Amino acid sequence: MSLMYPPVAPELDDAANSVLGKVRLILEAFGPDDESLGLSEIVRRSGVAKASVHRLAQELLRWGLLERRGSEYWLGMRLFEIGQRVPRQRILREAARPYMEDLYQATGETIHLAVLDGHEVLYLEKVSGHSQVSRPSRIAGRMPLHCTATGKALLTFGPAHLFAEVVAAPLTRLTPRTVILPKLLAQEIDQAKKAGYAIEREQIRVGYLSVAIPLIGATGTMVAALSVTAPTFRADVNKYVSLLGMVSGRITKSITLVDDQRR
Template sequence: MSLPAEAPAAAARGLALGPRPAGPDPAADTAAEAMNSVLGKVRPILEAFTADDGALPLAELVRRSGVAKATVHRLAQELVAWGLLEREGCDYRLGLRLFELGQRVHRQRILREAVQPYMEDLLLITRETIHFAIHDSLDVVYLDKIFPHRGLNAESRVAGRLPLYCTGTGKAILAHSPPSLFVDVVRAGLKPLTRHTVVSPGRLRAQLDRIRVEGIALETEEIRLGYASLAVPVFAQRTGSLVGALSVTAPTYRMDAGGHAAALRTAALGIGRSLT
């Protein structure tokens, strides 16, 4: 992806946006070694499933994972025995054991329990879709989502991922993260999800500067046409550390940014106080 006109200025500010020097790539070597291990083969098999997949045949698991058919077949049988996969006729689906293990992730479970009452309050006040997201790599991961009957039931889902640079929660997190994260996001490429997605590093930087000053992020139609999202960062009061971001998402014609901002800030402060 070629960078916009802002790239030279950004590079002058110390952003290494250009291609990496040629030569051995330790990351690639590490990935190749991992793929040769048993876990390195199990991972692409499990990750072959998307949120929209109910069950997949063996051939599709082979195609998506890139692992040899005989190996996929053998490992799939073991994963079924462990409960990580289940059989559905001749096909495979993710197993209940994965869900059980996921619920044991301590940090996310405790955080979600702290956040839920405030999300419910926001839902009652705004009657719009409420998200709480955390940062992972170059994405936001939605830790929780609640919505009314008329709310947004697409694009986002619990445990789903979306890019940091074009989501309300992502912008709120990115604005309060170390500058190196911005560099990594730009280097990976700002790809448009809609015609309104900000793909200029300079424009994105200006947005983040404004978010830091105002304490609130507004994303309009960058993820889905006709929808906007208002988000605030959430800090643990005891440590001052950034733990995630809270947002209200609504159709653009119904988004009450002025009215929702106060409720969001109040909820974010309440969450921060409740984290021990």
């Protein structure tokens, strides 16, 4: 069972009334675990009329935003190419990647770099070994804020209004240990604030825990979260916190230097 969120429910009344809105709904019909979709499934998920989906899909194929193999549609490489040009993503990834590799060498565990996007965690980069579990996280994947270590770090050190917005909706339970009560989540956030790091144990995947710290920019604003994920039986939380703290300042210094050079 995938732990990723399903495709976001579209605002059909607004988006489907324009060509660009329909294109957005078609592209967002593809979920994180979808390699390809048939025309009928795109129609069902997007809520766009079949004739419109067929017509717009032909244009998207010509632009390279979609690819077609037989009767199945795939997201095109052109989307990936455009995505790599996003300055914020590129700067963060390039600054953090060398230190993420150092963390991986020091721990042998999975390292994640994540940012806040709406009320979700968006993974920008991941470093792991061949034998390590690939799910539930993946680059460009999304996860809930309330039960991931990076999400808890973003909640703790992010905008003050964020917590109230997140708990205003029902919190999803992914494992028996997922915290879904606002009061308990608030206690975790308070503990993270005092400790300077966030932790989750088996709230995303049974048998695993993660430790995360915020990456703070030159202006004092949180720009991302960095984490180590390991099986609970061999996890060394104190070691991970120490190593994460050692590299966090170096990463944010690299980001600051790039920003200064761009000014």
